[in-house]
Amino acid sequence: MISKTLLYFQRLTRQLWLRVVLISLCSVLALALAPLLTPMLPEGLSHRFGRDAVLPILTILASGMLAVTTFSLNVMVSAYRTASSMSTPRVYRLLLEDTVTQSVLATFVGGFVYSLCAIILFRAKVYAPESAIVVFAMTIFVVALIVIAILRWIDHLSGLGSMDHTLRLIETRSRTSLKQQAKRPCLGGKPADSDEQPEGALPIPARRSGFVRFADMARLNEIAAEAGAHITMHRAPGDFVLRGRPVAWAESGDESLCKEAAKAIEIGDVRSFDQDPVFGLTLLAETAQKALSPGVNDPGTAVEVMGRLERLLWETVSGDPTEADCMFEHVSMVPVSPKLLLDSSFAPIAHCGKEDPFVMKWMQQALTALSSHPNKQLANSATDMGKELKAAP
Known part of the structure; x- marks a missing residue:
């Protein structure tokens, strides 16, 4: 399992600024290497490519x-x-974690930083005239990337x-969250029978009020194992908890164990996909609800x-959770x-589309298909929901 670090x-x-900073640093580093590469080039080339x-x-x-970056940010x-x-x-x-958008914007900013720094170095006469050929070759490479x-x-x-x-994203x-949940x-x-x-x-x-975003299971297991205790999660990732209310229970533990265990459970203002397989389904359902609004x-x-x-x-719901491998016994x-x-x-x-026969027909078809799922709990739940919808006035 993934650790907190x-x-x-x-x-x-996944942050945009990180890619921008990394590519900008690479641009500056490339310009710093130009004087070091100059002595390795044949002397005749330096006369063909000068500062001009x-x-x-x-x-x-x-x-x-600069103009392209500003325009692209507005479009994004x-x-x-x-x-x-x-x-x-x-x-x-x-959407802010879209890697294609981040890479493209980082390339644009990196190209701007590269060209601006190169101009400054030439105007300040930091570069010797012979270095122009190296900068020219780097510039051609930067243009190709752009x-x-x-x-x-x-x-x-x-x-x-x-x-x-948006729906595909x-x-x-x-799917990633659900597959992780099916595996673990x-x-x-x-697995616990009750929380x-x-x-x-x-x-x-809980150290603060908010949504449980991440539980460092490896750290919790380590803390419990050292104390000879057992920790039961009372609130799963995605649940809301108030500060001071129980987020987990510690059997055979003491106050110091509880304080250390609380540090391994991250609580924030918003939900996260990392360990919350329900969050993505909720977003899809909210999209359908808005589409069905008047x-x-x-x-x-x-x-x-x-x-x-x-x-x-x-495709993602698996079998019996009790049959899954247990990595953290405590x-x-x-x-x-x-x-x-x-x-x-x-x-x-179903709540928002109950007045639309077209929508309800599709839902009944979907529930009928899921009622034959290999997972008996999902199959039975789909069958029960289908019966409830048919019985609803």
């Missing part, structure tokens, strides 16, 4: 990349806001902000969402039930 590193790599051949190109790059923000208004506001945080980035950006803009792109991220139903811990307080157990209080009246999008939900549940939690997955996805859509 590795989780923070993964989150850091390089500076005009660098000037064009500096002015052009506008597209993301449009996608959020069409689907659900919570998808905005997922052209490739522009082509990627043009292709990406054709779908950026559209409903198809949510489904892809949801209890995040690698032991109620065990007899004689001490509460592990102001939008788009049952086609709701039907498409139900198709994606049906596909996700059919930590347990209640596994995410297939019924919860079904209630978080189809139930909200």
Whole structure:
């Protein structure tokens, strides 16, 4: 299982500013290497390419990349806001992690930093005249990278902000979370029958109010093993907890163990995909709910969402969670039930689309298909929900 440190590193790599900083640093480093590479070149080349051949190109790059970066940022923000208004506001945080957009914008900013720094170094006479050929070769390489980035950006803009792109992004991220949940139903811990307080157990209080975003199961297991205790998660990732209320229970532990265990459970203002397989299904359901609202009246999008939900549940829900391998013997939690997955996805859509026969027909078809799922809990839940919808007035 992923540790808290590795989780923070993964989150850091999803930030736009990190890619911009890294590519900008690479640009500056390349310019710093130019004087070192100059003595390795034949003397005849330095007479063919001087400062006058390089500076005009660098000037064009500096002015052009600044304009392109500003324009691209405006397009990105506008597209993301449009996608959020069409689907659900919570998808905005997922859109910000789009790697294609981050790489393209980082390339544009890196090209601007490279050309501007090169101009400054030439004007300050830091570079010898012989270094112009090295800078010229680097500039050609930078131009090639920028052209490739522009082509990627043009292709990406054709779908950026559209409903198809947004739904595909949510489904892809949801599939990853659901597969991880199927592989480790209890995040690698032991399955618990109930999250109620065990007899004689001490509460592990939440350090702040908010959503449980991440539980460092390896750290919790280490803490419990050292103390000869057992920790039961009372609140799973995605649940809301108030500060001071129990987020877990510690059997055979003391106050110091509870304080250390509380530090291994991250609580934040918003939910996260990292260990919360229900979150993605909730976003898809919210998108269908908005499509079925009177102001939008788009049952086609709701039907498409139900198709994606049906596909996700059919392909990712596994068998009995008690049969999964246990990595952390000293930590347990209640596994995410297939019924919860079904209630978080189809139930909200049924509530908003109950007056539309077209939508309800598709939902009945989806539930009928899921009722034959190999997982008996999911199959029974789908059958029961289908019967409830038919019996509803």
